[in-house]
Amino acid sequence: MKISLSWLQDYLTITESIEKTADILTEIGLEVEGVETFEKINGSLQGLVVGEVLSCVKHPNADRLSLTTVDIGRSKLQIVCGAPNVATGQRVAVAPVGTILFDKEGKEWKINKGKIRGEVSEGMICAEDEIGLGDSHEGILILPTDFTVGSELKDYYDTSSDTIFEIGLTPNRSDATSHLGVARDLAAALKINYQHSGQVEPPSVDAWTIDNRSRQVAVEVLSKEGCPRYCGVVISGLQIGDSPDWLKQRLSAIGVRPINNVVDATNYVLHELGQPLHAFDLDHVAGHKIKVQTLAAGTPFVSLDEQERKLHSQDLMICDGADKGMCIAGIFGGLGSGVSSGTKEIFLESAHFDAKWTRRSSER
Structure with a gap:
């Protein structure tokens, strides 16, 4: 399990060094198997400088290359460039030798x-994809004219980094399957052994309000043994798109690939609180009804990975009002009911599924 130090610090003041923090985590049963640095931009733009193209002429021996002179403050470099958009007077990102x-x-x-x-080249004028600032390779990255020639490029971009602890979590430590859980455990150790206040500040929910109750979704739990508690909320007026950079960076740091703002929010809550969530496109929930039940053995179910699976009679299913399986509880989402680019309204599930049921189905 990957735990982000900056994420822990949202809840807990940590003054100990990275090495000491790793030792404390191991002492309290959360064995740190490795520590790594996550960079928002790989390499953090180290060594790159702002340059100005003083001259740009056609390469004497190649039709598609240009021969440029670039001022990087401390010196002037001759650089051969193959980008079609390079021109005199531009501010550019330069990677010196x-x-x-x-x-x-x-x-x-x-x-x-x-x-x-046949012409000496003393560096490279960079495209955005070559330095981690974008995906385009259509030409060099042209910088704003107010960037100072000779300054370090990292001064103008967010090159923040994070420390990631790889924890070998044992099955008996379900209390530590989230950042908040680890923060609480760490706070107890710091309070007892290191004169720390032990104060943990959980995320605030003060801004959460219910606007109305007009979008009712009936929930019927027919298998109470497999699902002791099931609840949810309807969220309307959604526009599916990219998550904000801070959220994408936080998920990427712990090895979770960002997908879209709704799916990323559910993954964020999972890793923050340890509570799995699942979002259903409400337009695909027949009858606006949720039924938690089992289905007949052999019933086909197509999961999000587009694989058809034959259900076992003890697989706990989340079904719609037409008894169509939308999700294998706690394991696989269904292909037809998930969030898509056209989703405008979701039913957000938060449930407690019996661990034995979930594990049994996951191993079939």
């Missing part, structure tokens, strides 16, 4: 001085 860059797979490579078609 010796700069380490990273490809899309995270593999590093070093900028070396060399000759390109």
Whole structure:
């Protein structure tokens, strides 16, 4: 399990070093198997500088290359550039000789001085995808004119990083399956052994309000053994899109791929509180009714990965009013009822499924 230090610090003041914090976590039964640094931008723009293109002429030996002179403050460099949009007077991102860059797979490579078609090249003028500032490779990244020539590029972008603890969580520590759970455990150790206040500030829910109760969804739990508690809420007026950068970065730091704002919010709550959530597109919930039950053995169910699965008679299912399975409780979402780009309204599920039932179905 991956735990973010900056996320822990949202709830708890931690003054100990990273190494000491890792030791304390291990002492309280949350064994730290590794510590790594997560960078919002791989390499954090180290070594990159702001340059100004002083001259740009056609390469004498190549039709599609340009020969440029670039001022980087401390020196002027001759750089061969293949971008079609390079021009005199531009502010550009320059990787001088010796700069380490990273490809899309995270593999590093070093900028070396060399000759390109017989002309010396003393660095590289970078496109945004080559330095982690975007995905475009159509041309070089043109910077705003108020960026100071010779300054470090990292001064103009968010190059924040985070420390990630890899914890080998044992089955008996369900209390620590979330950031808030780990924060509480860590706070107890700090209070007893390190004169810490032990104060944990959980996320506030003061802003949460119910606007109206006009969108009723009936819930019927027919298998109370498999589901002791089931609840949910309707959220309307949604526009599906990308999550804000802070949320995408926080999920990426712990190895969770951002998908869209609704799915990312459910994943965030899972890793913050340890409570799984599932969002159903309300337009695909027949009869606006939820039934928690089992279905006949052999009933086909198509999961989100587009695989048809044959159900066991003891698989707990979340069904709609037409008894159509929408989700294998706590395990697989269904293909037809999930959030899509056109979703405007969701039913957000928060339930307690019996662990034995969930584990049994997950191993079939």
